Amino acid sequence: MNLKYGLTRTVLLIGKYAIKFPRIRWGWKFFLMGFVANLQEKETYERFKDFYNIKLCPVLFGFAGIILIMRRVDKHVESFEEIEEYIKNNNTSIDLNFENFGYIDNELVLVDYATNLEYCYCKRCQEYIDIIMEKNKDNGYNNL
Numbered sequence: 577m578n579l580k581y582g583l584t585r586t587v588l589l590i591g592k593y594a595i596k597f598p599r600i601r602w603g604w605k606f607f608l609m610g611f612v613a614n615l616q617e618k619e620t621y622e623r624f625k626d627f628y629n630i631k632l633c634p635v636l637f638g639f640a641g642i643i644l645i646m647r648r649v650d651k652h653v654e655s656f657e658e659i660e661e662y663i664k665n666n667n668t669s670i671d672l673n674f675e676n677f678g679y680i681d682n683e684l685v686l687v688d689y690a691t692n693l694e695y696c697y698c699k700r701c702q703e704y705i706d707i708i709m710e711k712n713k714d715n716g717y718n719n720l
Contacts, residue, residue, distance in 0.1 A: 577589065577590050581599065581601075582599065582610075582688075583599070583602070583606060583609075584599055584602075584606050584607075584609040584610035584613055585598060585613060585614070586598075586599045589648055590648075591648070592647060592648050593636070593645055593646070593647070593648050594633075594645070594646045594647070594648045594649075594687075595643060595644070595645050595646075596610075596613075596614055596643070596644040596645075596646065597610070597614075597642070597643060597644075598610030598613075598614065598642070611641040611642070612641065612690075614638060614641045614642070614644040614690070615638075615640075615641040616690045617635060617646075617690040618635050618638035618644060620632070620689055620690070621634065621635040621689075622635075631662075631683060631684060631685045631686065632685060632686050632689060633647055633649060633680065633685045633686060633687045633689075634680075646687075647680060649680055649685065649687055650678070650679050650680055650681070650682075651678060652675055652677065652678045652679075652687075653677040653678060653684070658677070658684065659677050659684070662677070662684055662686075675687070675688070676688040676689075
């Protein structure tokens with residue numbers, strides 16, 4: 577068991593799991609930002625998990641922004657060169673902190689993407705959003 581601390585969230589690492597909680601250490605504003613980050617990360621994963629070019633660390637469970645359980649990466653990235661190709665291919669607004677990237681079964685994945693893809697307006701992402709919108713228009717789901 578290991579604890580890691582970000583600005584807005586605490587991450588409990590247990591076995592193959594990373595469990596994220598909002599962090600109260602810096603006050604209510606940062607706690608609420610961590611709460612929203614958990615919600616955004618879960619929603620972003622659900623939206624983009626099948627997108628062929630964006631590899632996200634899987635969200636296994638999330639409840640109301642209070643808790644988010646993800647698959648724990650096998651190892652973290654150690655150099656910019658390891659993520660350079662990922663950034664070129666995905667054209668997203670990614671936080672370049674190496675701790676935000678890791679490997680699961682030797683595949684590079686983005687670990688912390690609470691807001692990274694949420695505000696992505698690259699051509700590939702827009703094409704994917706258009707496809708999803710078209711598929712779901714008859715279900716009353718008109719918001720991404």
